Amino acid sequence: MSIDESTAARVAKLARIKVEPEALPALAHEFNTILGFIEQLSEVNVDGVEPMTSVTPQRLKRREDVVTDGDQQGAVLSNAPDAREGFFAVPKVVE
């Protein structure tokens, strides 16, 4: 599988990233390099190999489903470019 310029343009549009037409060949090339990595990995036989979660034997931690933090509205919103009535305010994005 390989990515041509029109596919690269479509991916950019879906990601809402502006890409100038002259930059599309380079972008398509980068996508194809990434796909090349994935293809090379697919040649490895992993039959019967258990997934490894960590180099040291451990299980993912669990904890009680209780609130451990909170009541920090001011801190949470302190870096917001625009905050109103305790919420992040963002430009309208749905057409």
Added chain:
Amino acid sequence: MTELNTLGLAEARDALRRGDATSVELTEACLRAVEGAGALNAFVHDTPDIARDQAKAADARIKAGDAPAMCGLPIGIKDLFCTKGVPSQAASGILNGFVPEYESTVSQNLQDAGAVMLGKLNMDEFAMGSSNETSVYGNVINPWKTDGRDLTPGGSSGGSAAAVAADLCLAATGTDTGGSIRQPAAFVGITGIKPTYGRCSRWGIVAFASSLDQAGPMTKSVRDAAIMLETMCSHDPKDSTSADLPVPDFEAMLTGDIKGKKIGIPAEYRMDGMPDAIEKLWSDGADMLRGAGAEIVDISLPHAKYALDAY
């Protein structure tokens, strides 16, 4: 007397405990060095006021006999770590103006141990790069020169590497996903270690590849790396992959004795077309280990070629 900023962590710690120097003196020496080294572009957010306050507090702790290993020692923090009230941009324009309301676990551990923060250090943008040429703050310059040209300190922890090599700070934090501590440490001739995944909490560090990212120390000696790493490591409930294992006394493990240890040299790491000078370094290194009583074994890591793809 030796300039205080040229000391390593172990020497400075011992000098502070003996009362031969104060943290305020150490810190002022480093701040002067930072001020005179703008050309390296290593420090990007200086925090002299925080440093002076922390140094005074550290001196009080030392006087009171409560002095953990890192107490009073001035260090630099890579810009990838969130530091409360101090800009943390991961060297990106996207995070311009971002001032965290919280402190990363690793920098908090250092702070709790009394370390003094001189400022934030340059790096490749979002830790993606290995030459420190993708930073919004501009390139970092390697303090070493072979001729008139500016050389790269490596990356992504290039600011940390340059700052430690140029004696602007006693040590610095770095992070390593695919070489970002080890490679710049090698480029500037200092010590850096990527610890085993899970040793250092990733909480508060801007992520690159979460299953590979680890913080680690960048220092002037192996002993210094052991001292600083021990302070950085902890089990942290805020990072679900943080290792719930006791942190050993790394410094006490530096016996220098490797007699009888088996050390494998992977065939796959010797690239085709490796320059003779580097080949010689490899074989000299193996000879040194052999001379110290270790057994050198040639091994093969057949999946090594897939590492970059997986990364």
